[in-house]
Amino acid sequence: MRESRIMPTETFEFQVEARQLLQLMIHSVYSDKDVFLRELVSNASDALDKLRLAKLRDDSLDADVSDLHIELEIDKDARTLTVRDNGVGMSYDEVGQLIGTIAHSGTAEFLRELREAQDGAGAEGLIGQFGVGFYSGFMVADEVTLLTRRAGERQGTRWTSRGEGTYTLETADDAPQGTSVTLHLKPADPDNRLNDYTSVWTVKEIVKRYSDFITWPIRLVGETGDGDGAAGPETLNSMKALWARSRDEVSEEEYHELYKHIGHDWREPLETIQLNAEGTFEYQALLFVPSHAPHDLFNQNFKRGVQLYVKRVFIMDDCEALLPPYLRFVKGVVDAQDLSLNVSREILQQDRHIAMMQRRLTKKTLSSLKAMRANDAERYATFWREFGAVLKEGLITDPDNRDALLAVASFTTTHEDGATVTLGQYLERMPEGQDAIWFVTGESRESIDNSPHMEAFRERGIEVLLLTDPVDEVWVDAVGEYEGKPLRSIAKGEIDLGAREEDRSEGEREQQAEEYAGLLGWMRERLDEEVKEVRLSTRLTVSPACLVADANDLTPALENMYRGHGPGGTRVPGASSNSTRTTRW
Numbered sequence: 001m002r003e004s005r006i007m008p009t010e011t012f013e014f015q016v017e018a019r020q021l022l023q024l025m026i027h028s029v030y031s032d033k034d035v036f037l038r039e040l041v042s043n044a045s046d047a048l049d050k051l052r053l054a055k056l057r058d059d060s061l062d063a064d065v066s067d068l069h070i071e072l073e074i075d076k077d078a079r080t081l082t083v084r085d086n087g088v089g090m091s092y093d094e095v096g097q098l099i100g101t102i103a104h105s106g107t108a109e110f111l112r113e114l115r116e117a118q119d120g121a122g123a124e125g126l127i128g129q130f131g132v133g134f135y136s137g138f139m140v141a142d143e144v145t146l147l148t149r150r151a152g153e154r155q156g157t158r159w160t161s162r163g164e165g166t167y168t169l170e171t172a173d174d175a176p177q178g179t180s181v182t183l184h185l186k187p188a189d190p191d192n193r194l195n196d197y198t199s200v201w202t203v204k205e206i207v208k209r210y211s212d213f214i215t216w217p218i219r220l221v222g223e224t225g226d227g228d229g230a231a232g233p234e235t236l237n238s239m240k241a242l243w244a245r246s247r248d249e250v251s252e253e254e255y256h257e258l259y260k261h262i263g264h265d266w267r268e269p270l271e272t273i274q275l276n277a278e279g280t281f282e283y284q285a286l287l288f289v290p291s292h293a294p295h296d297l298f299n300q301n302f303k304r305g306v307q308l309y310v311k312r313v314f315i316m317d318d319c320e321a322l323l324p325p326y327l328r329f330v331k332g333v334v335d336a337q338d339l340s341l342n343v344s345r346e347i348l349q350q351d352r353h354i355a356m357m358q359r360r361l362t363k364k365t366l367s368s369l370k371a372m373r374a375n376d377a378e379r380y381a382t383f384w385r386e387f388g389a390v391l392k393e394g395l396i397t398d399p400d401n402r403d404a405l406l407a408v409a410s411f412t413t414t415h416e417d418g419a420t421v422t423l424g425q426y427l428e429r430m431p432e433g434q435d436a437i438w439f440v441t442g443e444s445r446e447s448i449d450n451s452p453h454m455e456a457f458r459e460r461g462i463e464v465l466l467l468t469d470p471v472d473e474v475w476v477d478a479v480g481e482y483e484g485k486p487l488r489s490i491a492k493g494e495i496d497l498g499a500r501e502e503d504r505s506e507g508e509r510e511q512q513a514e515e516y517a518g519l520l521g522w523m524r525e526r527l528d529e530e531v532k533e534v535r536l537s538t539r540l541t542v543s544p545a546c547l548v549a550d551a552n553d554l555t556p557a558l559e560n561m562y563r564g565h566g567p568g569g570t571r572v573p574g575a576s577s578n579s580t581r582t583t584r585w
């Protein structure tokens with residue numbers, strides 16, 4: 001037991017961002033206010049997971065884990081609803097840190113997006129993404145009290161706020177282990193979708209809808225509306241671990257609610273992937289592909305990975321060893337039978353079984369994406385728009401799965417506006433005699449369209465892949481060729497597209513070269529510092545001149561990126577090289 005200390009009641013100001021968020025909650029942009037209960041139950045469930053794990057790892061921890069559960073208590077007279085757990089709880093300092101501030105890095109961006117979305121339909125979706133769970137209580141309550149005691153500590157803490165800029169903190173001697181959050185409910189206002197949360201029926205219905213899969217019992221105590229309650233408190237959820245059940249037993253809605261719980265997302269996932277591995281090393285996995293890319297997907301410290309359970313016991317969030325970095329957008333649960341409960345991140349990185357699991361989960365995910373592409377083009381287009389740039393990193397870092405990745409990697413081309421093709425489809429419609437897969441890279445579609453390099457290709461009707469993600473510069477190099485056809489940049493090296501009717505004959509070209517030799521020589525001299533060579537070209541039809549890189553050089557877009565002018569903070573794995581240029585006239 002830790003020493004207790006008496007702290008007088010102190011009033012604190014919310015951090016600026018927290019205050020802004022609270023204001024948004026109070027004047028809620030979120031039409032479905034019922035979700036506050038999902039958020040509080042979700043926090044309670046996490047707190048129970050944490051305590052069970054802490055006790056497993058340290059048996060001397062002075063905490064009771066004999067009946068871990070969540071309680072919902074309704075008091076109609078006082079118009080309160082309390083969500084209580086006997087989980088890990090929080091210390092006095094933790095309450096101040098976790099509840100009074102917003103630790104999430106993306107908060108500033110979130111607030112900006114939220115303000116922009118205020119008038120649009122997007123605002124609702126944003127809230128779920130940014131871990132503002134606890135604050136959602138202020139959508140339905142005008143005062144919130146949190147009483148908590150950290151497992152192993154003697155003294156508790158009481159936190160109270162009306163959400164108006166300040167909160168109070170005081171020590172409490174009467175706090176049981178765990179946390180209770182009491183909401184002093186606003187009057188019901190069905191017109192604004194503010195339901196009566198003192199209604200037993202309403203509360204039961206919300207739990208069933210949003211939290212049925214929570215693996216801890218959620219019990220209704222106090223006013224249960226069921227007579228004298230002699231049969232003991234009623235458990236509202238079925239507690240079924242969805243990943244351990246066969247797919248035909250579980251509804252899509254149930255999967256989606258689990259996704260929202262673990263993915264901290266409000267929207268439905270795009271795809272649900274289930275895997276049940278039997279044999280010497282058994283595990284079950286339930287993976288989800290979100291429908292939207294998170295705002296920090298390309299940040300170096302993006303938290304990636306799925307939740308790891310061992311025999312139904314939660315072990316860790318963000319277990320990155322189970323999927324490669326290019327699948328970092330995948331969320332889900334993996335429950336392994338034969339791992340130690342004490343397994344650490346370091347051990348996982350070196351474990352041979354984990355490496356096998358990663359291989360299998362990767363293949364399963366890629367085959368699901370392939371099936372999605374084949375069966376539901378529209379859904380796949382959403383997937384590719386959101387996550388294509390990430391998946392393409394795999395073309396560089398995961399040669400073993402390169403074919404599977406190329407089977408789903410989709411590119412816009414000069415042929416069909418908006419429609420995408422795989423390299424396979426490009427080859428299928430490639431005219432006889434074409435000896436390369438042509439591509440162009442650039443920062444945007446517009447810059448590509450205006451590129452003089454496109455002229456000859458446009459003129460001859462040769463299909464060109466339009467690549468605008470920074471990673472494109474690198475994977476085309478790493479992959480090099482597809483089915484024997486080299487991938488070639490239209491902006492690099494000598495290009496011979498074959499003669500057209502109106503093209504000049506060899507003799508004429510030689511004559512021209514002689515005619516312009518003086519001018520070219522003069523230019524070469526003047527531009528000596530800037531370019532390697534100046535020569536006549538057939539690749540232009542309208543523009544007078546263009547810059548061309550040598551076949552092995554960086555393209556201008558990549559060069560820009562390395563100089564720090566490119567898309568900020570973006571990581572491109574495996575890039576290298578330096579640059580020289582040729583100017584053509």
Ligand SMILES: Nc1ncnc2c1ncn2[C@@H]1O[C@H](COP(=O)(O)OP(=O)(O)OP(=O)(O)O)[C@@H](O)[C@H]1O
Pocket residue numbers: 039042043044047085087088089090098099128129130131132133134135178179264
């Ligand atoms: N019932 C609880 N027991 C113990 N700690 C809690 C409880 N509720 C909240 N916390 C702590 O407060 C933190 C902030 O909670 P909050 O709901 O605001 O965000 P979050 O849970 O981290 O994110 P999200 O809502 O996206 O899950 C939690 O991460 C947790 O550490």
